[in-house]
Amino acid sequence: MTVRIAVAGASGYAGGELLRLLLAHPEVEIGALTAGGNAGAPLLAHQPHLLPLADRVLEETTPEVLAGHDVVFLALPHGHSAALAAQLGDDVLVVDCGADHRLTDAAAWQRWYGGEHAGSWPYGLPELPGHREALRGAKRIAVPGCYPTVSSLALAPAIGLVEPEVTVVAVSGTSGAGKAPKANLLGSEVMGSLSAYGVGGAHRHTPEITQNLSAVAGRPVKVSFTPVLAPLPRGILATCTATLADGVDAARVRAAYQAAYADEPFVHLLPEGHWPTTGAVLGSNAVQLQVTTDPDLNRLVVVAAIDNLAKGTAGAAVQCANLALGLPETTGLSTIGVAP
Amino acid sequence: MTVRIAVAGASGYAGGELLRLLLAHPEVEIGALTAGGNAGAPLLAHQPHLLPLADRVLEETTPEVLAGHDVVFLALPHGHSAALAAQLGDDVLVVDCGADHRLTDAAAWQRWYGGEHAGSWPYGLPELPGHREALRGAKRIAVPGCYPTVSSLALAPAIGLVEPEVTVVAVSGTSGAGKAPKANLLGSEVMGSLSAYGVGGAHRHTPEITQNLSAVAGRPVKVSFTPVLAPLPRGILATCTATLADGVDAARVRAAYQAAYADEPFVHLLPEGHWPTTGAVLGSNAVQLQVTTDPDLNRLVVVAAIDNLAKGTAGAAVQCANLALGLPETTGLSTIGVAP
Amino acid sequence: MTVRIAVAGASGYAGGELLRLLLAHPEVEIGALTAGGNAGAPLLAHQPHLLPLADRVLEETTPEVLAGHDVVFLALPHGHSAALAAQLGDDVLVVDCGADHRLTDAAAWQRWYGGEHAGSWPYGLPELPGHREALRGAKRIAVPGCYPTVSSLALAPAIGLVEPEVTVVAVSGTSGAGKAPKANLLGSEVMGSLSAYGVGGAHRHTPEITQNLSAVAGRPVKVSFTPVLAPLPRGILATCTATLADGVDAARVRAAYQAAYADEPFVHLLPEGHWPTTGAVLGSNAVQLQVTTDPDLNRLVVVAAIDNLAKGTAGAAVQCANLALGLPETTGLSTIGVAP
């Protein structure tokens, strides 16, 4: 089986990571690579690490250029996916790395993103209960945000074992903020400094985490979410806490996590005494997590690590495309990090 | 007034930062510089940034060498301070950067550090209610831990306005872990990676934060504390959350912080819309903080930044020594960071 | 003596560093702070580390706003200084951190910068032979480039002892490239990567190094200069090599460096066996250097470290202003680095 794919937004970080993974995918043939303002430039100028594609030139992101592929990956700024997808044909698998189709609630969309809600697509987090089946054979997939991925996987097995109010502080590298030049993302600013942003529930990923955990719970779960920017290119480490429900102890929590992820190829509950680091998942599709309880507070603490560009974006996109195409879910993906 | 000072532990990070600050202190004459295993070496080999002291040689840390100074700063591993201080004379001001005399509760000491409790000394966080007076004229001072400093200052004004259970996730640079070589602190390990440690209330700074906040509250406050190690040498950014008490709104919270710190020379509540970064306090004795509430959760969120070696250790030591000596509290200290 | 100063370009890195140093300068009163596109913004938004100036607002960079100061520091993009300085009055000390007045040769200016040569001003590297006297009482000063500063100080004492062709590879942090957002300077790009630029004599600092060394030699010195960008905000480490002249040995070289810098307050030849690091000079006006010879090649090797924003820009500006104003040259400046 050879699947012909295109990547729209191939000059950015998500696009580059998609191509890095797809170059190692045995069933894929890489077709059109498109961009907005960077159209016309050699790919090498924007993705110098992708030597096998060094002679490619970026084309314009248009429906015509993207036509004729089995799968189109969209790595575009928010708000650009719906119109483009509408012109790609219902038989084409469209995998959207942007936010346009993640939220099911139109009011939530309006509040957090503004503008008209483009509707929701099957949500690309197969490890969440009920999601894998919806992805098999799907033709439209909304890839989750990076923070919602790590936070939801860290907390989903605890739903029912904790009070429905959770706290997430997620420390992230800078690539999640994208490649558009901004003064606060300059190396001189981020190296040697830590900063919080979107504090007080002000980050757009908050409603997505809330949506995921509430769906698992079958009732509203409140999410206190604070992202922190740290000086590294890739990786998110999320520290998640919640008050244990009455009568729940550490053993029961651990058993729940073991049961939830025993058969998951990418989510790894570490042996007791080992703690996740983002360095260990760099470049891989793995999620590493550890869970414990704080005896003095009757509180659950989960720490989880992902690579925001891999499992947090492009790896999830490939994983879901595999499901949609009927390929083994792990095809072309790895759980081996690049460390140190 | 010329105060003759000695630094025990002058080859480490806390010792180096003490010397950096004391070199800029107008009332200080730097006397003996001592070390353990590094005794006999030129200071330049361990503190190459302290050029004005380039011709100094490290002496043995003994009571004899430390005798004859007005102030002795101890920057020693835990457990070494009490015996040494006992031999220094009651008229000498001893400022201990270690943990030995921070906890007032002997049982807590035993649980977290083991061994016999050496007793507690006046606690060197003048900005906490009631502490400044106890430091004036003191002859023994316990400098707080770096995490307790930032966490306690971030949350103290909220005590009474929030439920007595707080969550702190504090991201830190590596210098707080000291200069003793360990594989997990190698540059190759920490650059490009994030890791949590001491999770589930397992970090020794937890009881110290608990002690501080409970003292302010006049009743037990529970503290969920998780430290995260990030790739930078200096700086701690703490994200602190707690459920607001009934009827408390954002304006009342903000007013409480403004009142608490309006006259403090080193603690700065930033104007609304500005968020702290550790880069902005690098090398300075300043604390920058911002406070908000999460409307969906009825929750307080405070973010605070310090330099762990400055306000978190050596700057606090100098600030407290100023108080103890009757000097203006800010002598030799700065609120200007070294950025970018 | 109170000197009233203004800083044009106060929202950038050079401007911020000037203010950081001037806040610690005992003879200075800080007047107007101006900017281009950032005029109207609070200084805090751009320089959050300068808390004592937190209530200042950036004004427009105009002759009117800059009028009425004893000293005006210009930290502007190339090409903006000459016209502005012409409107500031001959009695005002103008210290230009930009390149406009560094090169004495109009043809060289045209080749490297284009446009009309604005003429040359006294060159602000007092440690170069003959330069200190020209700076005393000067009313116009051209602050050297950061690479020329470290390279010229590293090699000047060797002139006459080596063949007149030198090789400089200077590794630099990112702040020298400024605060204007560019994709290649994003944290995601620079962290975890090294890159060379301006290779093959293509960097504009090459003619400035050449000018300095040729002036010392009294004949043309050829300079092979390659800058390398490394993942740190501040610091330049230059490795400089040249073939020893006939009959010159290591002892004679060392003696020349000792003689050249014995009385210099900011340039430190380290004891044998110690090598410079940029971390040791971070935030300080110091230059640390070491010199050796390679016995197999009859070649001199000098390694020198500076902070590009301090001695490399703003520190030099203050040092030269001190000279011009008749103040002690070291006023307000430090040789103590902020490490680790």
Next chain:
Amino acid sequence: MTVRIAVAGASGYAGGELLRLLLAHPEVEIGALTAGGNAGAPLLAHQPHLLPLADRVLEETTPEVLAGHDVVFLALPHGHSAALAAQLGDDVLVVDCGADHRLTDAAAWQRWYGGEHAGSWPYGLPELPGHREALRGAKRIAVPGCYPTVSSLALAPAIGLVEPEVTVVAVSGTSGAGKAPKANLLGSEVMGSLSAYGVGGAHRHTPEITQNLSAVAGRPVKVSFTPVLAPLPRGILATCTATLADGVDAARVRAAYQAAYADEPFVHLLPEGHWPTTGAVLGSNAVQLQVTTDPDLNRLVVVAAIDNLAKGTAGAAVQCANLALGLPETTGLSTIGVAP
């Protein structure tokens, strides 16, 4: 074909990188993993990024444990390889990542490493003239040092076109210094700082570069080599310069590099105007290089980038093992970097 391999020194950086690459090698079965002081520990404790081997335990490095494999990779401290290899049988392919068998000249060995010379093995840099053939079917292979790899590949095509004295300044990440804890390699020391070491021809890789280039030249080539340590885990960027021989121009130089590497799968001369970065080769076996001439000096400048752990160590080891085993040289290796 299934090749059964063992790795001695599996807890270190070179050992970890070997395993990362071998896990992706289609013809390999991973057998014994051994260590010195870390024997008995789970591999996960030392290589948390190698999840597929998470249940492996490190065994003692003994001939008995290493027996019964087709290939044994040695990633041991210097001086340990010869005795061990002697006990492994002549039919076993032994690939030594250490220095023991790199130098052909016993006197050079004695001068630089001390002790008795263990003899030389076929040198694992297939891209150097004459080396590939010697590696086909070899049973003993000496993997080059990381600095010699990048320097030799950067300069070999220029031999004959430049004067026989070259200058190399190579900036490196920290992983090349290994995982043994040392104070100067702590994250707190290396982040935010640059340092030179082994200056003046004092680094042990100098004679290896000299040996390689002299062999290409057929006469002695003198090498001025200075390594610089920079704050990143992986990557070496080498800047190499030499005086052009009479009558050699830029076009002729470029043609020589194109000819030398046109058919090499891992060495990429970039198109004009593109410059190598280490980020672009991170995790890959690629070498990226660019060449230019400095018109004012009649001088060649070559910049080359590698990942010191991949092409600089473990990637070269796998590449050479492929050659020795008769497999396609590129099996299991990639030219795709992990960026950003």
